Amino acid sequence: MYKTIKFNTEFNGVVDLTEQIRSYVKESGLENGFVIIHDPHTTASIGLGSKQEGFTEDFMLELDKMFPATNFYRHVETPFDAAGHVKTAIVGANLSVIVKDGDLLIGDDKAIYFYEWDGPRMRKVYVKAVKGVK
């Protein structure tokens, strides 16, 4: 089963997709296997992070420090777009999460985040359940 999840982002914002992915897993009927979440955008990333308050803000700030939006990039669009391309190359654009007994195996302290490196934009992710074979 394959699904497209659409949502809006804020400039340099983070969207918690955990519950939407969890709902998709239930909808798909997947009991044991894994789910692939693919981000088709080149200035946004997807990843697992801590649910603790302040983590996403810290993460975005550290990425801004590592890859600041400047005019010195060769890719010339906007500085945020150029830095966004580099952040995506490093942080990544897809994620596989194990599903066990019908639920995401990510522990109680983690969430699935969509990191918007530019924005605000209308974004989407593609999700696919892959069933395990006994």
Added chain:
Amino acid sequence: MLIDTLTFKTEYERCYDITADVQALVEKSGVKDGVCVVTARDYCVGLGLPSKYDKKGWLDTADDMHRLIADRVDFKNQSCSPYEEAAKLRTAFMGNHSDIIVRDGVLVLGNSQGLLLHEFGKDGADRLIDVCVM
């Protein structure tokens, strides 16, 4: 299911769009609906999903990786050259693995997204990319 290995001859700090090569294996597999797992076997080769049209962006990523992880002589690992150790660290940042959804026999990617092989290590190497389509 198909498991195969692609070989690419690379040059130091060059990037290669390998989307078509991996897509060819998907077609060879006959899988219409599934997943394609791509892994670089070597530890100095990164795999990413940037914009395939943005060659300047690829250079931006390389520049930023050099800025963040400079070649230096005081790495804790002294059993290889500083260049090789720096290459391994840059690869660890970028990652060398990707799971991509296959739908209707085609890799599900964004319109401008491509699968990029980034050579962080030595010149003129034969690099192995393992692909599993199921």
